[in-house]
Amino acid sequence: MNSALSLPFLVICLVLVQQCDSVGFAPELYCGLENCYDVLEINREEFDKQKLSKAYRALARKHHPDRVKNKEEKILAEERFRVIATAYETLKDEEAKTTYDYYLDHPDQRFYNYYQYYRLRVAPKVDVRLVIVGTILVISLFQYLSAKHKFSEAIEYATGVGKFRNMAIKDGVDRGLLEMDRNGKLKKNKGDNDAIIKQIITENLDVTGGYKKESVYDTLAWHTIIFPLTIFRYIKWTVLWYWRFAIKKEELDDEAKMYLIRKYLGVSQSEFDQRFGTDIDDLFEHECWIKDNCEKWKAEKDAAEQEKMAQSGRYKRYKRYMKNAGTISFVDEE
The missing domain is CATH 1.10.287.110 (DnaJ domain)
Structure with missing residues (x-):
């Protein structure tokens, strides 16, 4: 009842205010x-x-x-x-x-x-520039800590893999950090053997993709700082590309061919290294710097991978990992 009366009352007040000498x-x-x-x-x-x-x-x-x-x-x-x-x-x-x-x-x-x-x-008077800088720093901090956590997960995983653990033990023995007894087992020493093995794996492990070691250079803050330089390099590269291959009609070199291959595959440099690093010779053999050839090659490869996925759940998990996480290997591993 009160709400029903308040609306007409509000309207009357507004009318009276409008009629006043404003x-x-x-x-x-x-x-x-x-x-x-x-x-x-x-x-x-x-x-x-x-x-x-x-x-x-x-x-x-x-x-x-x-x-x-x-x-x-x-x-x-x-x-x-x-x-x-x-x-x-x-x-x-x-x-x-x-x-x-x-x-x-x-x-x-x-x-x-x-x-x-x-x-x-x-309204609070806040400098928009400070808000932008603060937002960039918060996002960058989150990126850095997230990358650090993921790299730690990769190290924990590698520490439990027999191949990497054995390689770390061998490296530790060669460096005199670990000792083996006559039965081929690790001797107990003053230090923690597991901590030493983990440290050796951390030093030698090469992790790419989403689980690679954290770095300031992968944060939004760093990319924002170097953005003018990035724009300059892009413009310079575009002009040189147009000058060499559009005006002077030079033949494509291997670097230019690789750029076109990555472009037609729709992947970045790091993703190309993870997913197609072992297919470089095959890509060049099929002349995949030509768009039609690249699309045909990719269609055939996708069909072959889908067939493997249908036959093996393990292979499917492996490909998903390769796409999202990258690779894990020892630096000196052949």
């Missing part, structure tokens, strides 16, 4: 019934921001409440000092000054002026 200063906005320029004794047409502070300091000293001892006069001085401070805060801020000038020039737009006034007072 031209002039609003007591609760800015400097009240005074012009902020007049409060600071500044001519609006000759406004100089450098002189604004000087005018404010002079008036602030003159009307400072501490200069008045009488209680009643002190109250008036405090009110005057507040108006002076409000005028200064309004005119020193570029956005607030623009809004106030609009308020002076369009006093009839009462609702819009109220909105602009309270928007500036309520």
